[in-house]
Each structure stands twice: as C-alpha cells, then as structure tokens.
Amino acid sequence: MYNLLIGLTRGEVGADRLLEYTVDEVRQYIAPAAGKARGEVKVDRLLNLPTLLMPETGFDDEPQIARVGHVTNVNKSRYGYTFTFVPNPAIATIPSPRIEAAAAALDIADGEFHRTHWAVKDVDLYRVLDQEIAARVKPKVFQFPISEPFESDLVAVMMPFNAGFTPVYESMKAGVEAAGMRCLRADDIWERDHILDDVLSLIWRARVVIADLSGKNPNVFYEVGIAHTLGRDTILVAQSMDDIPFDLQGIRALKYLNNGEGRDALTKGIASRLNTITGS
Structure with missing residues (x-):
C-alpha cells in the first residue's frame, strides 16, 4: 500500500478529503468501523506507508513534479489533519506526466489528478517505480529481486x-x-x-x-x-x-x-x- 497525496503540498488535508478514492478494504484497515461510517483514523498505519506527493495537474502555479517519501507528524486539526512530508533522497523527482502515464499501475483514476485529496492505494509503490517509471536511484551494492512475487502471508x-x-x-x-x-x-x-x-x-x-x-x-x-x-x-x-x-x-x-x-x-x-x- 502507499499514500497518494494530490494537491496537498502545504501539509494539510480536510477530513472529508482523507481516504477519498480508497477502496473499502483499505479504508477499513486505515479507519476501522463496525458500520458504514468511517471510524477513527489509525495514524500509525499511514506513517508506515511510502508516500507519493504531487500537485494537481493542469496548473502552472507550482512545478509539475512528484516526490516519493513518507509522512510524519500527522496530527488532527480543527478541519482535518496536518502532516509533514519527508522526501526520499534516493529517489529523483518525477515529472507529473510520467505519473499520469503510469496511472493504471498506480491505481489512480483520471479524476484524481484534478482533485486535492489523500488516498491510500493497495499497490506496491516501489515496485511500480522500478518497473513502470524507473525513477529510483539504483543501489550500487545490491539489486532488489523485483521479479519475485509479493507473499501476503x-x-x-x-x-x-x-x-x-x-x-x-x-x-x-x-x-x-x-x-x-x-x-x-x-x-x-x-x-x-x-x-x-x-x-x-x-x-x-x-x-x-x-x-x-x-x-x-x-x-x-x-x-x-x-x-x-x-x-x-x-x-x-x-x-x-x-x-x-x-x-x-x-x-x-x-x-x-x-x-x-x-x-x-x-x-x-x-x-x-x-x-x-x-x-x-
């Protein structure tokens, strides 16, 4: 799984925009609830996930590049949640069009690129980076076995x-x-x-x-x-x-x-x- 943050470059998200475009199984994992209403957000589960941060596409007021890293200091605020994004220095910035081209592999719907929100996707972000985008700075002393399957148990x-x-x-x-x-x-x-x-x-x-x-x-x-x-x-x-x-x-x-x-x-x-x- 990974955090997808679109348009949240100022480190804040409204409560109604958190977990948009997130499938029910993942939503239940992040914010467990007995009924249909969303339960309390388990912040520690967001902190453990790699994160892709990018602006909304189609605007020229900020650079159209995406960054990969993780979130920290996720705290509830009056209107939603504040957070700090920490970029991974081993991964170069990625032009937004390359993310759009890999949308299917990243499970990103077309409408998401034009809406500020925080989704959690049931996708191995680093595997997609290696196989679809190749934005990672490759390790020099070893290689990840990217052809080997993920084993959920x-x-x-x-x-x-x-x-x-x-x-x-x-x-x-x-x-x-x-x-x-x-x-x-x-x-x-x-x-x-x-x-x-x-x-x-x-x-x-x-x-x-x-x-x-x-x-x-x-x-x-x-x-x-x-x-x-x-x-x-x-x-x-x-x-x-x-x-x-x-x-x-x-x-x-x-x-x-x-x-x-x-x-x-x-x-x-x-x-x-x-x-x-x-x-x-």
Missing part, C-alpha cells in the same frame, strides 16, 4: 545469527502462526550464494518484517533500513529499550525478557500486532 524475521536467539525465534514463529501467517529468517533458506541476497529476497516478498534489535546488531539495523525504505510494515522488538537507536525510538516496539514467561508474552504480542496490521 509471509513474515520475514531479522535477528542476530546466534544460537541464543533460537528460543526467541520459536516464540516469534508461534505468534506469527497464531495470526494465520508463516515466517522465515535468512538461515531457514539457502537459495543464493550470498546471504544478503537471501535477506533481500525475504524482505522483498514479505508482508511484514519483524526485527529483533537486541544487542544492537548492525546487520539487523541495516535490514530494518531496507524494510522501511520498501515501505514494509515492521515490528520492532528488543530485550532492552536501550538497544533501540535514537532514529528509531519514535516507533513503538515490543520489549521482552528472554525467559519462558517473557517469550510467552512475546508470542502474544506478535500475534496481536500482526492481527492489527492485517485487520484480522
């Missing part, structure tokens, strides 16, 4: 390669399975010559990424950065909140103790969070 687990984490992984796996999903970590598979390629494949294919930051493992931090860049829903866990670096402290995390009782609590926490993410 797959959870990728990123954690230190250490035997001491095996019981932790088993607890996570129990939580994932309780939520009706399945999980893998890189050492569960050996499909490529380089371990990083297997890690990239897991993150690319996964619906959700779980990252154990315990011990401040630099490999796990690197993998979290990749997951966030790709817009994957990410669950952070740690045995100590001191293991979470400053740049990630604004994201909620599950703290656990590495004993029987603590791992049981981790299993329940993982299952609960996954059910929230998937809307189960």
